[in-house]
Amino acid sequence: MPQGTLFILSAPSGAGKTSLVAELLRRNTNIKASISHTTRPRRPGEENAVNYHFVDKAKFLKMIDEKIFLEHALVFSHYYGTSETWVIETLAQGVDVILEIDWQGAEQARAKFPNNKSIFILPPSIQALEDRLNSRGQDDPSVIAKRVSAARQEMAHYSEADYVIVNDDFKVALNNLESIIKKQHSSNVTSFDGALIKKLLS
Template sequence: MPDEHPMSGSLFMVVAPSGAGKSTLVNALLAQDSEIKLSISYTTRPPRSKEKDGREYHFATVEDFRARHKQGEFLEWAEVHGNYYGTSRLAIAEQMQAGTDVLLEIDWQGAQQVKKQFPHAVGIFILPPSIAALEDRLKKRGQDEPQVITRRILAAGGEIAHASEFEYVIINQEFDSALSALTAIVKATRCRFSQQAVRNASLFAQLGIHANLS
């Protein structure tokens, strides 16, 4: 659904190579900010320990995912490390129209697709302090086999090369500082004239402020 009409909710895209700490930062942001919601993506990736269907992801078979894609249900989709990931177009539009800020945890390919349909979406790229730190984090989280870690490290360079395509870049060297930066970006976005004009339309009218948001 193209970004043709003003929506009172903002759309954030957080992208990072595997192991950069993206999910930890996003979870911390969601825990402290009730006005932003995480979009639950569809994926064909097998659930990790403690993950539940409908919470972290909607887990789907390859056949189901392809059927949904064929029906045009996805705002964006991508194949990452041999698994499919996709974002529901309808769910995003409904939440934003209702005034909810929505956050997408996606890869750079998905972010490019979203930008074409929602040009005002805010792109945030999370960088590790070094490739060595990235590898160390992947090993310590204990979720992947050694060959999978090697594949993720090899892919990281290509993913990081797309950081220049994003409005904001956060280097996740110290967690609290990185979280503060992420929080600041969200708060600043809410203060954009276009967002304030939609959220506070009656006040703007009373004050004689005219906003052309078409």
């Protein structure tokens, strides 16, 4: 049986990666998204073992010691991690796996699985990202300001990915993402645009 492909999807908070992955999974049956473990409090509407595996800090640190995670990172004071065993077993079944993780986790995952395809999702602008974060209604202005500041730093890592998609139009971004998953290459995927990246990071 052919091995599945590991797709590593990274993006700053508010770039739309979660919505893209959800729709991608709805439209494609031969791909699974890893469900991360996290110490972050559960948000309204989230379900354990569906959105995340919610654990306390003590258990998470124990899992680190037991080398359970393929990757783990501390993001906005909360830990996130991906089960290595689940990824290995799923890929062995010939099923593609998508990891929705931050740039720190992506760096670790690429080191352990060099035959991956990594994708970076960018917002069309910093203002658009800030507007999306505000529209969620989940964080106060000070938290949003921190997320926007962190996003600028995260976006500086875009060049580490194999593909870059600017999520300006959701349908176009989704089609580009789906094309990468299906073909592992697409001429329609947004290429690195130095001027655009410079503008986003300014």
